[in-house]
Amino acid sequence: MINTVLFDLDGTIIDTNELIITTFLHVIEKHGFKPRTREEIIPHMGLTLERQLQVFSGREDVVDLVADYRKYNRERHDELVREFPQVKEVISDLHERGITMGIVTTKIKETTMLALNMFGLKPYMKSIVTVEDVRHPKPHPEPILTALQELGADPAHTLMVGDSAADLQCAKAAGVQAAGVAWSLKGEAVLRQYNPDYILQEMKDLYGILGLEPVRS
Numbered sequence: 300m301i302n303t304v305l306f307d308l309d310g311t312i313i314d315t316n317e318l319i320i321t322t323f324l325h326v327i328e329k330h331g332f333k334p335r336t337r338e339e340i341i342p343h344m345g346l347t348l349e350r351q352l353q354v355f356s357g358r359e360d361v362v363d364l365v366a367d368y369r370k371y372n373r374e375r376h377d378e379l380v381r382e383f384p385q386v387k388e389v390i391s392d393l394h395e396r397g398i399t400m401g402i403v404t405t406k407i408k409e410t411t412m413l414a415l416n417m418f419g420l421k422p423y424m425k426s427i428v429t430v431e432d433v434r435h436p437k438p439h440p441e442p443i444l445t446a447l448q449e450l451g452a453d454p455a456h457t458l459m460v461g462d463s464a465a466d467l468q469c470a471k472a473a474g475v476q477a478a479g480v481a482w483s484l485k486g487e488a489v490l491r492q493y494n495p496d497y498i499l500q501e502m503k504d505l506y507g508i509l510g511l512e513p514v515r516s
Contacts, residue, residue, distance in 0.1 A: 304401075306459075307403060308404040312386045316484050330367075335355055346465060347430060352368065386418075388514065393505070393509070400425065439469065440469055440473035440474075444473050454473060458508065458509075477495045479493070481500045
């Protein structure tokens with residue numbers, strides 16, 4: 300039985316998709332790199348910011364691009380970030396029922412906390428592992444292993460929920476169960492290529508996976 304659930308942040312429990320794409324397009328245009336479409340950006344989402352900027356710029360050193368990205372991203376954050384349906388309701392209810400939850404993300408801590416606080420999700424998370432807390436980010440297993448250690452959780456009873464290949468690969472490598480979200484911009488078919496144990500069509504599908512009765516609306 301699963302008693303611990305770890306969530307990716309961007310594109311999984313908080314809709315930062317438009318913010319991320321808009322910020323990448325801004326940086327690419329500002330620096331005169333080869334123009335990219337939204338469709339060209341989406342497959343790389345979920346990797347570290349540095350890796351994505353290396354791909355889009357063709358440069359190895361992207362320190363200046365990272366700075367520009369973070370500045371613009373922070374300026375537009377509150378304007379462009381949205382909630383996903385059912386997320387707050389389900390997470391609040393799972394917390395009440397004794398499910399242990401945490402965040403495993405490739406975001407930095409500042410913007411992770413900003414997003415969690417914006418939608419009142421931080422109090423429910425007993426572990427928050429960001430890209431700054433590990434040496435090897437997703438898809439390496441270290442981020443999930445770090446969360447498991449902090450929580451004293453058993454991998455056999457833990458589920459990782461994410462919207463990208465990196466999330467699913469990280470989960471498999473760490474020995475926990477993996478769930479992809481059908482609302483991922485990458486599409487359900489892409490996620491299924493990485494053999495997740497589950498696909499969530501909506502957030503409430505977590506109840507069935509955890510063997511719980513859904514909350515009554």
